[in-house]
Amino acid sequence: MEGKGAYDRHSLAQHSAGRFGIPVLERALAGLVVPTERRSPLLVADFGAAGGRNELGPMSIAVGALRARAADTPIVVVHTDIPTNDFSTLFETVEHSPDTYLHTPGVYPLAAGRSFYEQILPPESVTLGWSAIAVHWLSRVPTPIPEHVYSSFATGDVRAAFSAQSASDWDAFLRARAVELRDGAALVVVGGAASDDGAPGAEALMDALDRALRRARDAGAITADEYLHMNVPTWNRTLAEFSAPFASGAAATRAGLRLEEHSLAEVPDAYLAAFREDGDAAGFADSVTAFLRAFTEPSLFESLDRPPSERASLAGDVYADVRGRLLADPAAHETVWRVALLRITRSPR
Amino acid sequence: MEGKGAYDRHSLAQHSAGRFGIPVLERALAGLVVPTERRSPLLVADFGAAGGRNELGPMSIAVGALRARAADTPIVVVHTDIPTNDFSTLFETVEHSPDTYLHTPGVYPLAAGRSFYEQILPPESVTLGWSAIAVHWLSRVPTPIPEHVYSSFATGDVRAAFSAQSASDWDAFLRARAVELRDGAALVVVGGAASDDGAPGAEALMDALDRALRRARDAGAITADEYLHMNVPTWNRTLAEFSAPFASGAAATRAGLRLEEHSLAEVPDAYLAAFREDGDAAGFADSVTAFLRAFTEPSLFESLDRPPSERASLAGDVYADVRGRLLADPAAHETVWRVALLRITRSPR
Numbered sequence: 001m002e003g004k005g006a007y008d009r010h011s012l013a014q015h016s017a018g019r020f021g022i023p024v025l026e027r028a029l030a031g032l033v034v035p036t037e038r039r040s041p042l043l044v045a046d047f048g049a050a051g052g053r054n055e056l057g058p059m060s061i062a063v064g065a066l067r068a069r070a071a072d073t074p075i076v077v078v079h080t081d082i083p084t085n086d087f088s089t090l091f092e093t094v095e096h097s098p099d100t101y102l103h104t105p106g107v108y109p110l111a112a113g114r115s116f117y118e119q120i121l122p123p124e125s126v127t128l129g130w131s132a133i134a135v136h137w138l139s140r141v142p143t144p145i146p147e148h149v150y151s152s153f154a155t156g157d158v159r160a161a162f163s164a165q166s167a168s169d170w171d172a173f174l175r176a177r178a179v180e181l182r183d184g185a186a187l188v189v190v191g192g193a194a195s196d197d198g199a200p201g202a203e204a205l206m207d208a209l210d211r212a213l214r215r216a217r218d219a220g221a222i223t224a225d226e227y228l229h230m231n232v233p234t235w236n237r238t239l240a241e242f243s244a245p246f247a248s249g250a251a252a253t254r255a256g257l258r259l260e261e262h263s264l265a266e267v268p269d270a271y272l273a274a275f276r277e278d279g280d281a282a283g284f285a286d287s288v289t290a291f292l293r294a295f296t297e298p299s300l301f302e303s304l305d306r307p308p309s310e311r312a313s314l315a316g317d318v319y320a321d322v323r324g325r326l327l328a329d330p331a332a333h334e335t336v337w338r339v340a341l342l343r344i345t346r347s348p349r
Numbered sequence: 350m351e352g353k354g355a356y357d358r359h360s361l362a363q364h365s366a367g368r369f370g371i372p373v374l375e376r377a378l379a380g381l382v383v384p385t386e387r388r389s390p391l392l393v394a395d396f397g398a399a400g401g402r403n404e405l406g407p408m409s410i411a412v413g414a415l416r417a418r419a420a421d422t423p424i425v426v427v428h429t430d431i432p433t434n435d436f437s438t439l440f441e442t443v444e445h446s447p448d449t450y451l452h453t454p455g456v457y458p459l460a461a462g463r464s465f466y467e468q469i470l471p472p473e474s475v476t477l478g479w480s481a482i483a484v485h486w487l488s489r490v491p492t493p494i495p496e497h498v499y500s501s502f503a504t505g506d507v508r509a510a511f512s513a514q515s516a517s518d519w520d521a522f523l524r525a526r527a528v529e530l531r532d533g534a535a536l537v538v539v540g541g542a543a544s545d546d547g548a549p550g551a552e553a554l555m556d557a558l559d560r561a562l563r564r565a566r567d568a569g570a571i572t573a574d575e576y577l578h579m580n581v582p583t584w585n586r587t588l589a590e591f592s593a594p595f596a597s598g599a600a601a602t603r604a605g606l607r608l609e610e611h612s613l614a615e616v617p618d619a620y621l622a623a624f625r626e627d628g629d630a631a632g633f634a635d636s637v638t639a640f641l642r643a644f645t646e647p648s649l650f651e652s653l654d655r656p657p658s659e660r661a662s663l664a665g666d667v668y669a670d671v672r673g674r675l676l677a678d679p680a681a682h683e684t685v686w687r688v689a690l691l692r693i694t695r696s697p698r
Contacts, residue, residue, distance in 0.1 A: 040389035041471045074471035078459060083444060087436035091462025095432060108471055110427060110459045113440025122390045122423030122457055 017339045018054045018132035020265045021190035024341045025058055025130065027261070029065040031345070032128060033184025041074040041108070042066050042127045045180070047116040047173075048134025049079035051086055052093040058130055060101040066127070067104050075107045080120050083113040115139060117172040121180045124349075129177055129187035133339070136192030136234040138162075139169050144228045149213060149300065150206040151235050152198060166235035167244070171251040174344075178255035181346035187257075192236045193264055193340035200236035201266065201336040208333060209292060212321035213300070221314060222304075230300045239264050242340045252344075260343045267337040275330050285327040288335075293319050366688045367403045367481035369614045370539035373690045374407055374479065376610070378414040380694070381477065382533030390423040390457070391415050391476045394529070396465040396522075397483025398428035400435055401442040407479055409450040415476070416453050424456045429469050432462040464488060466521045470529045473698075478526055478536035482688070485541030485583040487511075488518050493577045498562060498649065499555040500584050501547060515584035516593070520600040523693075527604035530695035536606075541585045542613055542689035549585035550615065550685040557682060558641060561670035562649070570663060571653075579649045588613050591689045601693075609692040616686040624679050634676040637684075642668045 034042065044062050046055050063075050079090055094100055094109045101107060112120045116131070117139045142165040145154045151162045177187055194200045217227040239262060245252035246259035271291070275284035293315075301315045326333050383391065393411050395404050412424050428439055443449055443458045450456060461469045465480070466488045491514040494503045500511045526536055543549045566576040588611060594601035595608035620640070624633035642664075650664045675682050 041474065074474070076471065083437050083440035085437070087440075087460065087462065088433050091432035091436075095463065106471075108461075108469070109463075110461050111436065112457075112459050113436065114444065114458075120457070122425065122455075125390065125423070 016270055017192075017267045017337055018058065018190055020267065020339055021130075021132055021188055021341055022058065022061065024190075024261065024343050025061060025188045026065075028128065028186035028188050028343050028345075029062060031260075032065075032186050033182075034066060034069045034127065035182070041076045042070060043121065043125050044075060044077045044128045045121060045126045045130070046077065046079045047120075047129060047131035047177075048137070049081050049085070049090055049111070050134075052079060052090040053097065054132060055079065055130075056093070056097055056099040056101055058132065060099070060104070062128055062130065063101045063104045063107050067106070072106075075104070076110060077101065077107060078110045078112055078121060080112040080114065080116055082115050085113065087111050087113065116176065117169055119176045119179055123179050124182045126177075126180045127182055127185050129181060129185070131188070132190040133192055135170065135173060135189060136236050138165050138233045138235055139172070140165065141231050141233045145231060146228065147214075148207075149210050149230050149296075150202075150232055152194065152200050152203060152206070153210070162235050163241075166237055166241065170237065170241070171245050174245050174252040174257055175255050177344075178252065178257050178346065181257075183346055183348040185346045187342075187344040187346075189242075189340070189342040189344065191242060191340040191342065192234065193242070193338040194236040194238050195264070195338055196238055196240070198238060199338075201338050204333045205288065205292060205335045206232070208322050208325040209296060209318075211325065212318045215321060216314065216318055221317065226304060229303070232296050232299045236338065237340065239340055242342060246344075256347045256349065258345050258347055260345055262340060262342045265339050265341060267339060269334050269336055272330060272334050281327050281330055284330045285323045288326050288333065289319050289323040292322065365619055366541075366616045366686055367407065367539055369616065369688055370479075370481055370537055370690055371407065371410065373539075373610065373692050374410060374537045375414075377477065377535035377537050377692050377694075378411065380609075381535050382531075383415060383418045383476065384531070390425045391419060392470065392474050393424060393426045393477045394470060394475045394479070395426065395428045396469075396478060396480035396526075397486070398430050398434070398439055398460070399483075401428060401439040402446065403481060404428065404479075405442070405446055405448040405450060407481065409448070409453070411477055411479065412450045412453045412456050416455070421455075424453070425459060426450065426456060427459045427461055427470060429461040429463065429465055431464050434462065436460050436462065465525065466518055468525045468528055472528050473531045475526075475529045476531055476534050478530060478534070480537070481539040482541055484519065484522060484538060485585050487514050487582045487584055488521070489514065490580050490582045494580060495577065496563075497556075498559050498579050498645075499551075499581055501543065501549050501552060501555070502559070511584050512590075515586055515590065519586065519590070520594050523594050523601040523606055524604050526693075527601065527606050527695065530606075532695055532697040534695045536691075536693040536695075538591075538689070538691040538693065540591060540689040540691065541583065542591070542687040543585040543587050544613070544687055545587055545589070547587060548687075550687050553682045554637065554641060554684045555581070557671050557674045558645060558667075560674070561667045564670060565663065565667055570666065575653060578652070581645050581648045585687065586689065588689055591691060605696045605698065607694050607696055609694055611689060611691050614688050614690060616688060618683050618685055621679060621683050630676050630679055633679045634672045637675050637682065638668050638672040641671065 049055050114120050142161040216222050271287050297315050301311045304311050398404050463469050491510040565571045620636050646664055650660045653660050
């Protein structure tokens with residue numbers, strides 16, 4: 001991530017998408033087995049927290065509901081992300097944001113710096129799990145994508161490799177959670193998704209990014225090899241892909257998880273709606289470019305074997321090019337992200 | 350802290366000092382009440398972790414001893430520091446260092462981004478606490494120190510203000526731990542200390558730093574007001590100051606803590622010993638400057654109201670000046686840090 005809070009400042013779309021999960025979270029809380037007889041803390045886990053801003057709403061709802069049912073039990077909230085995440089922004093946000101869930105008494109925020117494709121927390125320790133707009137990030141890039149940076153444009157063997165990596169990662173995520181969740185615990189996943197035909201809804205935007213990068217390559221600013229290895233390592237799963245491990249005899253089912261509900265939602269383009277209200281194309285282009293840059297620049301530019309100043313300058317040029325494309329035709333770059341809403345429970349052992 | 354692992358790379362003295370606490374830690378572990386009947390995890394807390402490198406040895410000893418007495422109980426290690434700490438380095442170090450305590454099975458590392466002068470963890474949750482070379486950092490600068498950057502040179506009212514801040518912070522630290530520790534739990538503190546006359550043993554080194562800063566001020570490179578507000582906000586306590594809250598009726602005693610043992614140790618100057626072996630004055634000057642810079646630059650330069658490039662350039666000049674002083678006379682800058690070794694237990698409630 002870009003660091004210093006940039007992801008948080010430019011994650012309106014992720015924020016909106018996470019909100020789609022609130023009714024599912026509320027149903028999960030209503031059905032939850034809350035062990036009130038124990039003095040040991042109730043553990044809530046937030047898998048893939050980034051800077052934390054988008055987690056405050058759901059976590060406030062979760063700790064509020066748990067506090068109502070267990071007046072004196074301490075609640076520990078563990079925010080997880082990979083070690084390179086900006087944990088300082090995360091901690092500052094949780095401590096100092098007016099929207100913090102720390103208004104509920106007896107709540108203790110912690111963090112874990114480990115990929116959620118591994119076990120992070122002790123067995124049978126988690127009462128509620130939450131993950132919003134995070135599981136589309138793959139654990140690794142299975143293969144370069146020739147002629148594009150975004151996996152939804154991949155075809156043939158390359159597409160198959162991404163699909164297989166996605167299936168393997170999703171199985172690993174679920175198996176790890178099955179170990180961590182207590183009997184009767186719930187896990188809500190708001191997952192970056194794709195419609196049944198595999199379209200995440202951001203094709204035009206990601207293609208504008210790719211066109212800008214190819215122009216930089218064709219102009220010699222970046223090499224053909226650098227372009228080949230540039231990649232946003234995500235895969236937006238279809239509902240069928242999200243559901244597959246819950247089939248009879250499949251990985252999640254064997255591990256003790258049940259898929260209680262699953263649905264697909266479309267996230268309207270808030271930036272384009274604003275442009276249609278106010279006609280401010282420059283504002284649209286600025287906002288969408290900042291949003292795009294916050295979640296793609298680290299993957300695309302940080303691994304370039306060049307001095308930081310050169311990387312920053314290249315990235316500046318590429319995103320300026322993207323901004324120009326957005327400015328010229330906002331409507332052509334409408335982005336309607338799909339999100340999957342999953343409610344999962346842990347069956348008794 | 351300087352970030353990107355600089356503190357970890359240049360914290361040999363802190364590392365050596367922490368090692369003095371190992372026998373105390375082993376006595377604490379031997380006397381510990383370990384609740385093996387519960388399935389809930391054993392919690393070990395490391396207060397003031399910085400980049401984590403200096404914590405791996407003590408934490409390996411702690412989790413090894415707990416695992417020997419509770420074969421199947423998960424162990425959670427929570428590393429705490431202020432939100433601006435470099436948690437990415439901390440997590441990377443714990444995950445990937447060959448010296449990690451994760452060789453012991455069933456151990457889960459977490460972090461907390463909150464000052465240890467507040468409660469961080471749930472009541473009665475901590476089985477073992479550890480803090481090495483951290484409690485000399487004050488929660489705030491009580492008052493500027495005219496004509497020096499280091500509190501051990503303060504006199505009169507300024508000295509009294511630092512001493513009072515130190516007493517208040519130490520009380521707050523102990524009261525917070527008294528809430529968090531389980532009955533029978535232990536807390537080991539290796540504290541940056543001073544001999545009975547108030548000398549931390551780093552006077553010559555800190556004076557070299559101050560002289561370099563005053564030269565920069567007198568040359569007009571930094572303003573008189575900037576110099577006045579430059580401060581390394583630490584206070585190295587005497588053993589009497591460390592012990593005071595444990596007197597009958599004092600804060601820690603009232604909160605349920607007992608001081609089981611306390612002693613003062615001197616940490617020999619490893620850098621000067623190396624110089625006396627190899628005669629490499631430049632190596633001595635480089636190492637000691639890097640050590641000094643890692644723990645003083647953030648406090649002194651990050652709050653200057655100037656562009657980052659200007660701050661970096663000023664800091665570069667000042668530490669180059671310090672290096673020259675060290676190079677000219679290594680023996681005159683011998684640094685023999687004092688550390689207090691405290692073993693504290695939580696009395697039954």
